[in-house]
Amino acid sequence: MRLELKDLHVHYGKIEAIKGISVVVNEGEIVTLIGANGAGKTTTLKTISGLRKVSSGQILFDGQDISNVPAHERVDLGISQAPEGRGIFPGMTVLENLEMGKFNRKDRKSEMDEDLDKVYTLFPRLKERATQAGGTLSGGEQQMLAIGRALMARPKVLLLDEPSMGLAPQMIANIFRIITEINKTGVTILLVEQNAQQALQRAHRAYILETGNVVKEAKASDLLNDPAVREAYLGTGAH
């Protein structure tokens, strides 16, 4: 499994939000995409999951160009997204939300219990709240639900859009720990983050996005020590 964006361009009407980026995510990696507000991170993820159309360029998944595959079929290929702002179903219970994650795999009943167990092990809180409406969960719980729901589809690649957004510091550390845990079970992860510090600590490699362009690609640990990056994204300047 390998996910590759090749010279990808994406437009909103006439505005070009992604101006020809090339990104590679290898099997088993955690790759992070960092950048300022409006850099095009969310757009990139939405284009991979199929919610946005490619203007030109390719999305290669296992060597196949999937840029014309509709979003709902990309789930079946093994691409799952936990969307920005969580995108859970507010009127469904936690359990129903999780079941929705298996919408196309429902015929495999044995999987359901097994995967619910896995998600509940990662997020015990969700089990306690199984019958609570998604919309009444706290922000952090909704984030867990969004990730758990994405996992229900047994993805090969998990796309995470700012999982730490709006969370308390303790919770942030927790979410990132879980992301690493998920990765260790063999799920490849493409992580979009504002919290560059945490993301770079967890990721293997990183891309820096600026107004629709990739301006830097490197090992995450190198970026952590890069003075320019520290200045721009870690808010700590060079020591």
Next chain:
Amino acid sequence: MINLRDKGAQFWERSNRPVRVLTVFAIVAVVAALPYAGNTFLQTPVAAFDAVLVYPMGMFILMALGLNVVVGKSGMLDLGYVAFFAVGAYTMAILGTRTGLNTWEIMPIGIAAAMFAGVLLAIPTLRLRGDYLAIVTLGFGEIVRVSALNSEAIGGALGIAGVPFPPGLGFEYQLLDQKYFYWTIVVMILLVIWVIRRLTVRRPGRAWESIRQDEDAAELMGVSTYKYKIWAFVFGAAIGGGAGVFYASRSMVIAPDNFTLNTSILILACVVFGGMGNIWGVIVGAAILGYLPDRFRFLSDARLLLFGLVLVVFMNLRPEGILPRKKREKAIVKKGSGA
């Protein structure tokens, strides 16, 4: 205000099987006995009560149930729903007057024709969202009516007269005593309720629900939102078409005037008034909104004004309708169920 929906749901939860069966029988018995209530305070001054039970009440309930699938369950605003009713009615009128086919033989044809119209409208428009969809469907409803108006082959403004009654099944359908029409429509409503309930606990219901709540998220879950939206639209159209066939066969005469934007809006009002997304609420809402204008006909022109006023006041008091949808729907797929 007391929450009737929750009270009802609680009663149902707590009851055991015999009580439930009894309740259902009691409700069906009361509903079936309604045509005999014509001499009570329920009596409508101009039209006979049994006729009002058939139209508008029964018809409104059928149509509101169909429209509810589109608007209430899937969250698509359709302002041209009357078009499907018209297609069903015209299919009945044309075939009924020109071929030897009877109402029951025409029924599947009328439903198919309405579904076809639904697909025609859905394929180009369902990529639109919100306001745009409302405007396009509104236009579609008008196009169907105006086309009928301008087609001399189907009677133009005069419409089609002499549409035959349905053949009786050991009884005769009559104009002056509409009990049999009424009971037939009750059976149709029960059938529609049954089908809708079966669908809602299965994949289509879950898909519609997810689309209504968050369309992008639904797509990310693997729901083919476009396909399920078309399916909701076409299913709603089928119910409207079936209602139209029966309407034409009962009314004997149909004309484009029977299928104005007014009707679409009124049916939508039934759905909203009753409680969007909840079929029981929709039924109660349609029954009330179908009944009231006839009951207060003596107020003549002022009655519509009053009717509007009542709606405004009521919707302020209960914005979610008489029997709103459950805040948090029940676990739709239970583990191990055959859904």
